[in-house]
Amino acid sequence: MHCRLVCFTVAWLVGGIVSIQFANAATGRQSEESSASPVGTQVAMFELPNAYGKPVSLRDFVGKKCAAIVFLGTECPLAKLYGPRLNDLQAKFGDRGLQVIGINSNKQDSLTEMAAYVHRHEIKFPMLKDKGNVLADAMKAKRTPEVFLIDADRVVRYHGRIDDQYGVGYARDKKTRSDLAIAVEELLSGDEITHPTTEAVGCHIGRTKEVAEVGEITYAKHIAPIFNARCVSCHREGEIAPFTLTSYDDTQGWEDTILEVIGNNRMPPWSANPAHGEFANDARLSEGEKELIGQWVDGGMPEGDPDDLPEPPVFATGWQIGEPDQVIQMRDKPFDVPAEGVIDYQRFVIDPGWDEDKFVVACEARPQNRAVVHHILVYVIPPGGRNVDLRKVLVGYAPGSTPVDLDDGVAIHVEAGSKLLFEMHYTPNGT
Ligand code: HEC
Numbered sequence: 001m002h003c004r005l006v007c008f009t010v011a012w013l014v015g016g017i018v019s020i021q022f023a024n025a026a027t028g029r030q031s032e033e034s035s036a037s038p039v040g041t042q043v044a045m046f047e048l049p050n051a052y053g054k055p056v057s058l059r060d061f062v063g064k065k066c067a068a069i070v071f072l073g074t075e076c077p078l079a080k081l082y083g084p085r086l087n088d089l090q091a092k093f094g095d096r097g098l099q100v101i102g103i104n105s106n107k108q109d110s111l112t113e114m115a116a117y118v119h120r121h122e123i124k125f126p127m128l129k130d131k132g133n134v135l136a137d138a139m140k141a142k143r144t145p146e147v148f149l150i151d152a153d154r155v156v157r158y159h160g161r162i163d164d165q166y167g168v169g170y171a172r173d174k175k176t177r178s179d180l181a182i183a184v185e186e187l188l189s190g191d192e193i194t195h196p197t198t199e200a201v202g203c204h205i206g207r208t209k210e211v212a213e214v215g216e217i218t219y220a221k222h223i224a225p226i227f228n229a230r231c232v233s234c235h236r237e238g239e240i241a242p243f244t245l246t247s248y249d250d251t252q253g254w255e256d257t258i259l260e261v262i263g264n265n266r267m268p269p270w271s272a273n274p275a276h277g278e279f280a281n282d283a284r285l286s287e288g289e290k291e292l293i294g295q296w297v298d299g300g301m302p303e304g305d306p307d308d309l310p311e312p313p314v315f316a317t318g319w320q321i322g323e324p325d326q327v328i329q330m331r332d333k334p335f336d337v338p339a340e341g342v343i344d345y346q347r348f349v350i351d352p353g354w355d356e357d358k359f360v361v362a363c364e365a366r367p368q369n370r371a372v373v374h375h376i377l378v379y380v381i382p383p384g385g386r387n388v389d390l391r392k393v394l395v396g397y398a399p400g401s402t403p404v405d406l407d408d409g410v411a412i413h414v415e416a417g418s419k420l421l422f423e424m425h426y427t428p429n430g431t
Pocket residue numbers: 010011076077078168169170203227230231232233234235240241242254257258261262266267268269285399400
C-alpha cells in the first residue's frame with residue numbers, strides 16, 4: 001500500500017473525485033476511575049430540562065417497567081454512532097415497558113447543540129440537559145455513551161456499554177453481544193441479568209471543574225501552537241475529526257479525553273511501527289508537548305493573553321496541486337452512506353477516455369464529504385487488464401495525507417486505454 005497513507009482505525013461520503021495534471025498533454029494521566037459498580041444501588045429521582053427547556057422528571061415515566069439512562073455527547077464519535085441504535089431499542093422494547101432517556105452532561109454542549117443533535121440523528125427518546133453535571137456526579141457516570149438500566153424501583157440492574165460493536169479506535173463488522181438489549185430482555189422477562197456489568201467505552205464526560213486557573217502554561221502561548229501544528233489539520237470545520245480544536249472555547253470539556261488520547265498515542269493517528277526506524281513525518285506528540293498539555297490542564301487550563309496567540313494555520317483550499325488538466329468523478333452520482341454499520345469497500349471503475357499514453361506529474365484524490373471518507377485509493381487498470389494491479393496506485397487520500405506531486409522530469413506512465421478504479425472506504429458517523 002501507499003506508504004504515505006496513514007490509515008487510522010475507526011474511521012468514516014459521498015463522492016470522490018480525482019484530479020490529474022499531465023506533462024505536456026493536458027500521558028498516561030487519566031482521571032481516576034472508581035471501579036465500584038453501581039449495580040444494585042438506587043438512583044434518586046431527578047428532573048432536568050429537555051432540548052427545548054421543558055422540565056422532564058423521572059416521575060413522568062412511572063408505570064414503565066424499566067428505563068435506560070444513557071449519558072451521551074453531541075460530538076463524541078461513539079455517542080453519535082449509538083444515537084440511532086438507542087432509537088431502535090426504544091422502538092423494539094417501548095411497548096413492553098422500556099423508556100430510553102438520554103442525558104447530556106457535557107459542559108461543552110449547549111442546549112442548542114443538543115437540540116441540533118436530536119434533530120440530526122432523529123432522536124426519538126427524551127434528551128435532557130444536566131447542567132453542571134450534577135446528575136453525572138450523583139450517578140458517577142464517566143463516559144459517553146454509558147448506560148444505567150434501572151428497574152421500576154429505580155435500582156440499577158445493568159451498567160456499561162450498549163453493545164460491543166464500536167470501541168474507541170475500532171469497529172467490528174457486527175456486534176457480537178447486544179449487552180443492553182439482552183439485559184432489557186432479561187429484566188422484562190423477570191430473569192436474572194447474566195452480565196450486569198460491562199465496561200463503558202467512549203469519551204470522558206466534559207465536567208465543570210473548580211480548578212483555579214493558576215498555571216503558567218497558557219492556551220494562547222503554549223498550547224495553541226501545539227494544537228495548530230498537530231491537530232487542526234483534521235480538527236477543524238469540514239474535516240474528518242468529530243469536533244474542532246481551533247479556539248480556546250473548543251478545548252473546554254475535552255481535556256480529560258485529550259489527555260487520554262495523547263497519553264496512549266491514539267491521537268494524532270499514527271500507526272507506523274517504531275521497530276522500522278524513524279519517519280520524517282511522524283505525527284506523534286513529543287514527550288515535552290504531552291507534558292506541557294498535562295501541566296496546562298493541571299493548572300486549570302488558563303487562556304492567557306490573546307496577544308500571545310499564534311497566527312492561525314493556513315490550509316490550502318481547493319486543489320493543492322494547482323489547477324488540474326482533467327477532473328475525473330468516481331461516478332456520475334454520489335454514494336449514500338448509511339448512518340451506521342460497517343460498509344464494505346466500494347469500487348467504481350471509470351474510463352477516463354485516454355486514447356494516448358499519459359505521463360502523470362501531479363494527482364490528487366478528494367472526497368466530497370470528508371466526515372465519512374476513511375480513505376480513497378485510485379488504481380490504474382491497464383488496457384485489456386482484468387485484474388487490478390495493486391502495484392499501480394495512481395493516488396490515495398486519507399486525512400493528513402499529501403497529494404502526489406512529482407519532481408521535475410519524473411512522471412507516472414499510464415498506457416492509452418487504461419481505466420481507473422476508485423476504491424472507497426466509507427465510515428458511518430451516525431447521520
Ligand atoms: C489525521 C487527522 C487527525 C489528527 C491530526 C488528529 N485527530 Fe483527533 N480525531 C481524528 C478522528 C478521525 C477522530 C474520530 C475517531 C473515531 O471515530 O474514533 C478523532 C477523535 C479525537 C478525539 C475524541 C476521542 C476519540 O478517540 O474518538 C480527541 C479527544 C482527539 N481526536 C484529540 C486530538 C488531538 C488533541 C490531536 C492533536 C494532538 C488530534 N486529535 C489530532 C482525526 C485526527
